[in-house]
Amino acid sequence: MSSETISHPSRHTRRAGIRSLADTARTPLSAACLTALMATASCSPVIAQDADFDRALAFVTDSARSVILSTYPDAVIHALDDALVVEADDATLAQIAILALRYEPLPDPRELALMHEAVYPQAAPLQWSSCVALVNGSGPTAMIVAFKPPVAPALLTALAGTGAQVIGALPPSAFLVRADSTAAGKLDALSDLVGACTPYLPAHRISDRVPKPPSVGTVDIDVLTYPGVSGAALAASYSPSTVSTVLDREVVRLRIPVSQVAGVAARSEVEWIDLGEHERAPFNSQMRVVMQTEKIHAQGNPAFFNPIYSLGVWGESQIVTVADTGVEPHPAFAGPVKLLANTAAGACVTVLDDAAVHGISVLGVLAGDRIGPTTGQFGTANGMDGLAVRSPTIMQDIESHTGTFCPPDDYPTALFQPALDQGSQIHNNSWGHWAGQGRYSWRSQAIDRHLALRSAREQVVVFSVGNAGAVSGSGPALAYTLSDEAHAKNSVSVGGSLNGPARDWMYHFSSRGPAADC
Structure with missing residues (x-):
């Protein structure tokens, strides 16, 4: 926690x-x-x-x-x-x-906390009323529904029975839904569960990372639509624009004047507006294997031990997938079942290589396996091995031969699910979008929505926190520097540590929290 x-x-x-x-x-x-x-x-x-x-x-x-x-x-x-x-x-x-x-x-x-400001459902600035009074026209209207704790399975069943589209939770005591007049009337009838409703206003839909008037100039924004709602009409209204699909939502990227952001937020298809494509890059720029040496392995050189081997944990039962800058031929991956697949997962990838020499380092740290110098065999402990020395691996290449880093927007569909389809329950991502300013973004949400699927409940998704912690070892560590992806609640976010006796200390460059929401 x-x-x-x-x-x-x-x-x-x-x-x-x-x-x-x-x-x-x-x-x-x-x-x-x-x-x-x-x-x-x-x-x-x-x-x-x-x-x-x-x-x-x-x-x-x-x-x-x-x-x-x-x-x-x-x-x-x-x-x-x-x-x-x-x-x-x-x-x-x-x-x-x-x-x-x-x-x-x-x-x-x-x-409740809306736009990162604490408010009470019975107090201003939210105006509470019956749900049906909020419906605007014949189509579905977005609204916030406050319920009466405790949260019980009957609540979710009852919400589904109204016909309202449940968009997501607003813990601890509300849901964001879209409802027409019929569904809203049924929500009002749930008086033993539902307290009241309030409009989901355009101002609620804009992340505080997005510049607002009196700021001037243009801004790049990502506009998230509701599930199943097309962003084509929105994209057609502005130029330039692009549309990508993330699970059952669409993300429309726009470059518009700051003064027009509020108008976009008022559109009926818009759930959320966040700052547009900001810097993304591979992380772990100062990496090496941090080997734990508290216990001696009976078959190896004491200088190279990892105590998990002494527990009989070598990784042979798990396939590890890495989405990164690629991999090239290397002795650590020469074993007959070490590299099961090497695929182009980024749209910019036309050559399967690792010009950045980042992906091969990450893959080596996780599961590299050199032939033992004394045994002449793979799968034995030696100084050039990774941690899960016997784990088969999959590489998903997301960087071009010329150095363009191009992870897909739809992580679940393009990265996580293909790994599951190949039997891999562990998915590592030593990269991300810098720095998230503590905000739970649509990228964070996409990760969590995938991991909430029954088919993905055993999958472990790992993201690095980033390298934005401090400029130098003597400088102050900067708070709120976690990557966008590191804010997901159901994945694992990993920072960088020092070595040896100082292994409990973070590297100065490793990003830090806290998150703005918990």
């Missing part, structure tokens, strides 16, 4: 991130994370309640528990084995904090 402290006018809350609501992917709009503990909350998000009441988790001794239960009985919401979940005003919480061994503020279950 990852966490961050989010500042509010009168309080600080710590949010812990877990997998999205049920299997419904979060939306790029979402900036709040669902907390496992609060999934049992019973407070309706639309019940008028004092916004000055905050929640906290107090770890207490038996004697302190007795004091709190007797002195502040109305403040205790849940009594856990070694902690109490409490809700009260600041003065009461301050007294409880004094009695606690440890005190952790909790997110407010009545709170």
Whole structure:
């Protein structure tokens, strides 16, 4: 789990991130994370309640528990084995904090975060009403539906039964949906589950990374459409423009004046607008194998050990796929079943090579296998091996012979699924789009939506965090420098560490968090 402290006018809350609501992917709009503990909350998000009441988790001794239960009985919401979940005003919480061994503020279950700003469903700036009152015309209208915790399977079943198109979750207590008048009426009828609805306004649809007036000039933007909705009409309205497909959505790339962004956001097919194609590049520019040497392997040179070998883990049962700049003939991949496939996965790739000498390095770190100097065989530990020395590998080439780096937009369809189809459950990506400024983008969402599929639940997708952490070893580390892809919630994001005794320290260049949403 990852966490961050989010500042509010009168309080600080710590949010812990877990997998999205049920299997419904979060939306790029979402900036709040669902907390496992609060999934049992019973407070309706639309019940008028004092916004000055905050929640906290107090770890207490038996004697302190007795004091709190007797002195502040109305403040205790849940009594856990070694902690109490409490809700009260600041003065009461301050007294409880004094009695606690440890005190952790909790997110407010009545709170949504739109455009990274905390708001309450019963308060301005959101205007809450019946769902049917929001429908504009005969077609589907986008709206935010607040539900009453706790989240239960019955909620998702009921939502599907209304005929509304569920776009994604807005944790902890809302969904973004598109509904016509019939579906909206059925949403209103779910009074035991649904609290109220509010319009999904054009201003909600623009990432705060996108320049806004009074900024002038032009801006490159990525416009994400709703699932199943074409972006062709939008693309035809502007020039230049391109359209690409990402799962069941389309991404329309535009270069337009900043003053026209709001007009694009007002279009009915638009779910989200983000900053356009920013710099993308291979990462891990200062790489070498960081071998762990705490244990000695009985068959090898102590200088080259990896303790996982002593546990009998060599990787032979897993196929590792790497999407990178390519691979070329090399002794580390000369084994008869080492490189199972080498494919052109990027549109710019016409020659299967590795002019950048990056892909071959990454593949070698993961699963390279040189013939043992003493055994004369593959699959034995020696100093030139990668970690999963016996794993077969697949290379997906996404850089041209001339150095153009061209990963496809649709990672799931072009990269992840082909790997699964070839029996590979591990997919490594030592590259990304720099730096995401802490934002959960449509790229992050695409990764999560793929990994939420039943067919992909065993797949492990890994992305590097990036190389934007600090300019030099003596300079300050920069926060919010994770790549776009590293913000995905269900993949693994990996930074760079030092070697030997300093292996628990990050390299200065390795990107850092936190993420803006959890």
